[in-house]
Each structure stands twice: as C-alpha cells, then as structure tokens.
Amino acid sequence: MNGIHGFMRKKAALAGIILLILLTAGLSASCGKAEGNEAAGGQTQSKYTCTLTIKCDTALKSEKLDEGKKKILPADGVILAETEVEFQKGDTVYDILQRETRNRKLQMEAEEGTVYKTQYIEGIGNLYQLDCGELSGWMYKVGDTFPKTGCSQYQAEQGDTIQWLYSCDQGKDIGGSNY
Secondary structure (H helix, E strand, O other), X not given: OHHHHHHHHHHHHHHHHHHHHHHHHHHHHHHXXXXXXXXXXXXXXXXXXXXXXXXXXXXXXXXXXXXXHHHHOOOXXXXXXXXXXXXXXXXXXXXXXXXXXXXXXXXXXXXXXXOOOOEEEEEEOOEEOOOXXXXXXXXXXXXXXXXXXXXXXXXXXXXXEEEEEEEOOOOHHHOOOOO
8 A cells, every 4th residue: 555655646746846847937938038129130128218207396486386385395396306217018108107106105196087098197296286276287298299198098118208297387387288
C-alpha cells in the first residue's frame, strides 16, 4: 500500500511542477509583449512620456476668490510645476491627471457629465468650479490648443504638453476661447 501511495504522490508532484512551468512560461510570454509606437529604426517604444502642469494663478488675482481659499493655494499659483510623466498607450488626459494627482496626494474631484459622457473636473487642490464666479473652472490645454473634446475622451500622445489651467472667465483669461 505504501508503495502505491508514494508513487501517486510523486506523480502528483511531477504534474504540479509541469503545470507551474507551463503557467510561468505563459505568463512570461504575455507579460513580455510591449505595446507602443515605433521609434527610429523600427523598434517598438514601450514607454510614453508627456509633461503635465497644473496652475491656478488666475484665481489668485480674482477679487471673487474667498480669502480662506487664497490661503490654501500655492502663493505662485503652481499646484504642479511642469513635470515629465509616463503613461500607457490609450491613456486619456483624464487618466493621466487622475493617476498623477493620486500619486502626488493632490486633491482632485471629477464627475461624469450626463450629456457628453466625459469626466468633468470639479476641483483640483481644493479650488473648485465657481470659486471665482459663474464662469470659473478648470480647463485643459494640449500644446497650444484647448481641445473641444472632453478630457476623458482625448487620448494623449508621446511628447504632449498637457496643462490644467484654472479660468475665472470661461477661458478668456488663459488664452482659450469662450465656449
């Protein structure tokens, strides 16, 4: 009896080892695949970077901003100085903002809009929409453009310069258009 049980244990152990080897090989094969854009020489790039900036200097100049809010904002209006950040293919401007504010323990609150089905940024760094009047709130800029697309629909590209800017006048005071 002992000989059969010993044989069965060895067989089960061997089957477990083979299964472990197959699983490890499968995971290694799938984890090793990098998606990315093609770099010079036809090589695939697996790391994407962009720059991210968050500023609210216009709010500090506003007479409508509550004195209590002014005290909690950075004196120079820079919540996040221009910083190079990594992202994955398919990430949106919202994905990047959400991840980077969370990683840096910066307060950020968003709500999904019901009409356009995109995330609307309500507040960053405890500065919220309407804190500087009925035309105030957060807007984003990619390069020199204020996209007409919601932040959770705009996919970032390698090398983008993304800025989140607080406007007190529906974009006019930060170089954007009046919607």
